[in-house]
Amino acid sequence: MTRATIPAKAYTDPGPVRAIPDADTLNLPLAGRFACVADGAWVDADETVALPTRPDALPLHAPLAGAVHLADDVLVLTPTGAESSPPAPARPADTIEFLALLRDMGVAGLGGAGFPTHLKLRPGLDMLIVNAVECEPGVSADQAVLESRIDELIAALDRLVDLIGPAETVIAVDGHNARAKDLLASRAGAFRLADAPAAHPAGSERQLVAALTGNPLAPGERPAARRIALINLSTLAAIADAFDGRPMSHRVVTVHGDACSDPGNFRIAFGTPIAHIANVLGGDDVTAIRTGGSLTGSLAAPGAVVGPGTLAVELLRHTPAREAVPCIRCGVCAPVCPEQLNPQRLLESLPSPNGDTTDSRNPGLDACLLCGACTAVCPSAIPLNDLFRAGRAALRAERAANAAADRARERFERHAARDRARAARRAERLRSRRQKADAKALIAAAKGRRT
Numbered sequence: 001m002t003r004a005t006i007p008a009k010a011y012t013d014p015g016p017v018r019a020i021p022d023a024d025t026l027n028l029p030l031a032g033r034f035a036c037v038a039d040g041a042w043v044d045a046d047e048t049v050a051l052p053t054r055p056d057a058l059p060l061h062a063p064l065a066g067a068v069h070l071a072d073d074v075l076v077l078t079p080t081g082a083e084s085s086p087p088a089p090a091r092p093a094d095t096i097e098f099l100a101l102l103r104d105m106g107v108a109g110l111g112g113a114g115f116p117t118h119l120k121l122r123p124g125l126d127m128l129i130v131n132a133v134e135c136e137p138g139v140s141a142d143q144a145v146l147e148s149r150i151d152e153l154i155a156a157l158d159r160l161v162d163l164i165g166p167a168e169t170v171i172a173v174d175g176h177n178a179r180a181k182d183l184l185a186s187r188a189g190a191f192r193l194a195d196a197p198a199a200h201p202a203g204s205e206r207q208l209v210a211a212l213t214g215n216p217l218a219p220g221e222r223p224a225a226r227r228i229a230l231i232n233l234s235t236l237a238a239i240a241d242a243f244d245g246r247p248m249s250h251r252v253v254t255v256h257g258d259a260c261s262d263p264g265n266f267r268i269a270f271g272t273p274i275a276h277i278a279n280v281l282g283g284d285d286v287t288a289i290r291t292g293g294s295l296t297g298s299l300a301a302p303g304a305v306v307g308p309g310t311l312a313v314e315l316l317r318h319t320p321a322r323e324a325v326p327c328i329r330c331g332v333c334a335p336v337c338p339e340q341l342n343p344q345r346l347l348e349s350l351p352s353p354n355g356d357t358t359d360s361r362n363p364g365l366d367a368c369l370l371c372g373a374c375t376a377v378c379p380s381a382i383p384l385n386d387l388f389r390a391g392r393a394a395l396r397a398e399r400a401a402n403a404a405a406d407r408a409r410e411r412f413e414r415h416a417a418r419d420r421a422r423a424a425r426r427a428e429r430l431r432s433r434r435q436k437a438d439a440k441a442l443i444a445a446a447k448g449r450r451t
């Protein structure tokens with residue numbers, strides 16, 4: 001099948017990174033962490049307020065000075081506006097100290113997945129890729145970070161490479177992004193500057209590895225299996241902050257959309273309610289909010305807050321999708337799929353609302369990147385990637401429920417087998433006791449006859 005792509009994005013001036021007024025309260029989800037400060041405590045900006053309970057969780061730092069209130073699974077911070085003390089720069093001497101620094105500073109991937117960076121970087125890498133391919137239309141947060149902090153970023157990359165020593169370091173940019181290429185051309189030094197295909201989702205991990213190595217990842221294969229690590233450009237900025245002694249507690253967010261009064265890129269504290277951003281930068285006519293990008297994102301849930309994966313907030317005046325109509329089987333969606341899936345078939349095989357889900361009926365859902373390329377071209381306006389996201393969540397919930405049921409059945413069978421073995425032993429003891437009693441009785445009877 002001839003592959004098609006959705007139109008390349010136009011790169012324009014992202015403008016400076018600006019600030020918005022702080023929200024009255026920040027809601028910091030604890031997810032996999034426990035609060036290490038008391039309810040009602042006053043904390044400084046950058047102070048560690050929660051520690052991980054799982055190996056894949058990171059500590060949480062107060063984005064601002066303020067008072068802490070502990071609620072169910074959320075740490076609520078009421079900022080006081082107090083100044084924070086200047087950070088102390090860190091000088092990790094080797095890889096171990098460097099990875100410990102990233103962990104302690106809570107550095108997570110800012111490209112969307114939020115995976116702890118210290119678990120990705122390690123010595124012995126064949127290739128380290130700095131992913132500056134921000135191919136999603138409307139999003140320019142990485143571009144704004146690149147343009148405002150280019151020298152810091154290159155200096156941090158130099159230190160990072162010295163500390164982990166990858167065989168090759170590549171900075172990947174969209175081939176159409178002349179602004180980024182011009183900026184990096186004179187500064188990249190020994191790092192290879194590579195063009196990625198100018199089409200969404202060229203910046204996804206799998207597409208980028210295929211483009212840079214010429215050897216696509218197998219289904220389910222992770223870059224780490226090839227000794228390749230990818231870090232997003234904004235994550236590199238967070239690593240620069242960690243070297244300066246500043247933990248990850250904010251990120252640059254693109255705020256845009258037809259109901260946004262002042263579109264641009266803003267440095268926003270984690271835990272800031274999305275509703276606060278809509279209040280500051282939207283008008284009364286905001287009727288829907290998408291987070292995470294126009295193509296890959298989804299409608300913001302009530303109470304949603306800014307976190308590492310909040311690349312963008314789109315404030316919309318109308319409901320984002322046209323009225324969806326049934327699939328007309330036109331096949332337009334298949335040629336744009338970067339993973340060679342057939343979105344139409346995937347749609348037909350989605351779990352039904354009555355819970356009829358099986359892995360065999362949904363073989364492509366795990367491979368779907370949720371990139372939204374199929375949604376962008378669908379003439380029936382079917383929100384395919386939203387449906388695939390929901391379908392995958394249902395499928396994973398079903399798998400987890402099935403696994404729990406299997407474990408419960410195995411436990412029950414083990415108990416039943418133990419009960420059966422115990423009953424058999426008891427019966428055996430009884431039988432043996434009876435045999436002994438019978439034998440005794442026989443002996444006694446025989447003795448009686450002799451006398």
Ligand code: SF4
Binds near residue numbers: 343346368372374
């Ligand atoms: S959302 Fe999934 S099915 Fe649709 S184009 Fe992207 S990878 Fe393919």
Ligand code: SF4
Binds near residue numbers: 330334378379381
């Ligand atoms: S593009 Fe839309 S209408 Fe056409 S086959 Fe795919 S899902 Fe159906």
